[in-house]
Amino acid sequence: MINEQRLLQRFIRLVETDSPSGQEGKLRDLLAEEFERLGCRTMEDGAADLVGGDSGNLLVNIPGTLDTESLLFVAHMDTVQPGTGVKALVEGDRIISAGPTILGSDDKAAIAAMLEALEVLRERKLPHPPLEYLFTISEEQGLMGSKVFDFTRVKARLAYVLDSGGEPGCIVVRSPCQNEIEYTVYGKAAHAGISPEQGLNAIQVAAKALAVMPCGRIDAQTTCNFGTIEGGVARNIVAPSCRIKGEARSLQREYLDKITDELVQTFTNTVEANGAQVEVEIKFLYPEMKLDPAEEVVELAIAAAQSIGLAPQLVSTGGGSDASMVNGAGIRCANLATGMNSVHTTDEYILVKDLVDDARLVLAIIEQAGRKWTQVV
Numbered sequence: 001m002i003n004e005q006r007l008l009q010r011f012i013r014l015v016e017t018d019s020p021s022g023q024e025g026k027l028r029d030l031l032a033e034e035f036e037r038l039g040c041r042t043m044e045d046g047a048a049d050l051v052g053g054d055s056g057n058l059l060v061n062i063p064g065t066l067d068t069e070s071l072l073f074v075a076h077m078d079t080v081q082p083g084t085g086v087k088a089l090v091e092g093d094r095i096i097s098a099g100p101t102i103l104g105s106d107d108k109a110a111i112a113a114m115l116e117a118l119e120v121l122r123e124r125k126l127p128h129p130p131l132e133y134l135f136t137i138s139e140e141q142g143l144m145g146s147k148v149f150d151f152t153r154v155k156a157r158l159a160y161v162l163d164s165g166g167e168p169g170c171i172v173v174r175s176p177c178q179n180e181i182e183y184t185v186y187g188k189a190a191h192a193g194i195s196p197e198q199g200l201n202a203i204q205v206a207a208k209a210l211a212v213m214p215c216g217r218i219d220a221q222t223t224c225n226f227g228t229i230e231g232g233v234a235r236n237i238v239a240p241s242c243r244i245k246g247e248a249r250s251l252q253r254e255y256l257d258k259i260t261d262e263l264v265q266t267f268t269n270t271v272e273a274n275g276a277q278v279e280v281e282i283k284f285l286y287p288e289m290k291l292d293p294a295e296e297v298v299e300l301a302i303a304a305a306q307s308i309g310l311a312p313q314l315v316s317t318g319g320g321s322d323a324s325m326v327n328g329a330g331i332r333c334a335n336l337a338t339g340m341n342s343v344h345t346t347d348e349y350i351l352v353k354d355l356v357d358d359a360r361l362v363l364a365i366i367e368q369a370g371r372k373w374t375q376v377v
Ligand SMILES: [Zn+2]
Pocket: 076, 106, 107, 139, 163
């Protein structure tokens, strides 16, 4: 049913259209053109102004042929660097990047699959629910597009993000919530050689505090990390300040709150006990995703995967995605694996077979939802 040549050609065209984060404009134009050709209404939001960049998020409304609720699919338009001037090459059973760039199957495999599914629905005149396709910007910069998207524009109650590694059939049902934590320690500057006793070294105080802090894996669900440290003014000046950036993640909100409290308290107490001052800033980056294997959004994906001969597998992940924000907006959303491999490296590739399975899976989910929602009970 899937037209492999059409899918492959479109995928290559998509990856060869540059769209590094903040410069998704060209890809947005291409997508708007494709969807308008297919008779769909597209709408760009004002995220470009909020996030900075040349494109907003693109929402596509695909009228259903069934009188049911609608279903949302989400993919991100942006890629990481080096991602400009991509040349794709089909080599044996896979698609690779021919040059010194990433391929961009993250997340253009998803976009290609969503478009191919729509082509098949049209071509075969298959009955389907109303669909909403959302293409976000700057996902790679910390879910920036989905963070500012107004989800009240979407009617769907259930959604699928296609943006996970792993074989098609793999369904991410759990992902962590995350806090960014920034500590600034204030000591006192003094000449390091003439009057060190008049100073208070912020770097040393920070080091003492860090030495007694929890770090790394806390438990099966919770992790924390200090990622960067910067401070001081010059070799011969007692460091007046020092800044540390870190994070904490957990699959459970209460554990995140608990480890964050502990990180703040331990740090603050140690710094103050050493006579310095500290400012702590906590930013909640994204909420957790926690789907029940028995709930509808998961059930539909499992049934769809089985219907096309894929082995469904429910997994948990340690990272956030647009699915975190979709769930946070109250829309039940699973993140589906697309088969993208070695992403964010120049070795990135995707198997042609997986790309085809992505399109088959999108189509199968639409079919399952259509069937379930029109069943007379
Ligand atoms: Zn991605």
